[in-house]
Amino acid sequence: MSIDQPVRGRPHVTAAVLAGGVGSRMGGPRPKQLLRLAGRTVLERSIAAFCAAPEVDEVVVVMVADHVAEAEKIVAEGGHGKVSRIVPGGASRSESSRAALRAVRDRADDDLLLLHDAARPLVSGRTIAACVAELAEAGAVGVAVPSSDTVVRVATDAHGHEVIDSVPDRSGLRRMQTPQGFRLGVVRRAYERAFADPAFVATDDCGVVLRYLPEEPVRIVPGEESNIKVTHPGDLAVAETLLRAAEER
Template sequence: MEYKKVAIIVAGGSGTRMQSAVPKQFLELAGKPVLYHTIAAFAAAYADMEIVLVLPEAHFSFANQLLQGFDPLPAVTIVKGGETRFHSVKNGLQLVDSPSVVFVHDGVRPLVSTTLIRACYEAALSHGTAIPVVDMKDSIREIRAGNNAAVDRDRFKIIQTPQTFLSHLILPAFELPYDPLFTDEATVVERLGHPVHLLPGEESNIKITKPLDLTIAEALLKERH
């Protein structure tokens, strides 16, 4: 079976934690907008990758400007985001019209490697789903009813993206009515009874949400080059 490859890159953030007028996905990282690096990683992973960029309408002109920086331009379609992540991803999925491996990725994770993207692709072909995770390094405590207790951190994983699925699993899941308990795509697909397959993510696949993250990302990029 030949599967298409579709990356739905969700960039709905307004940059409030960044205290920045520019949305965080358009802040500069090593001379290019954060989102440029994210798109470039998917374009580099597979020559036949189709990219669906899900953005608030107010950011369309930003995005079109950013795409001018590519030569050649990857196959990118821009789609309007929804009121929640669930609705944004659902809007992006409207463009998946044939059997595909669908990657859903945070626009503000610009350091995802082509290696991880390919590993997610292969795992999704084998298992139907592929969710990258990393270990917790910090000690954690659970707070309940005024008390707190130490928790065994080995029982927990930190979830990353791209969360990757065969289209026949993710498309029906996103026909479900919205539920606030849907925190990511994996929780939506699980609701239909599909187990999710975890695979090792990457420590460097960080999410840019505050100014310090940009500094860390700059350092990681320098190291990479």
């Protein structure tokens, strides 16, 4: 597919929609990103959000290998012209991120990459724009919201019971969302070091930068409570309610 080049003088912005997981916690026979949310699949709603964002030049979809053809059909029927390619994902989130990096290997280190969980279909244009704007100065950004719940650290006592070990100060805690955004040179270097480390344990993309490029600050962009992740069966009903509320405003 042909993708227009960005305006000269600014970096090319690629959004990778990561749909490589099977969503076992949903308990159904199909990947959760192929379930329907108010008439459209969760995957299509995530793709559409980035195709509609004027800051995004190109969209790459990383899909469960067995369902690449179905993703291709969704994109073709939906007319999502910014989608340049659909590639199979890996067995883990980090492997799917690596697949996204391979898909943009010809892009320059100063270009930008947004990595987004397909299971967050209600991401707003405002959040996408904020990530891109922050990357004008930062090498890595994460979207996060304050924790409204008290979070506790637990330990196991001598009888095998979980007990509260400590209660961290909630004012310094955030719940991470996506997209997570990077200058390509930053996230490439981080993953090169990660996959060369035999002790590497998969985490989110900001976590990879934090661990393997500790000199690179990861800035926080304020997220939105509506940017929920569809993980459990009840989340679809919540997402439909949020979607209807947004459409009525």
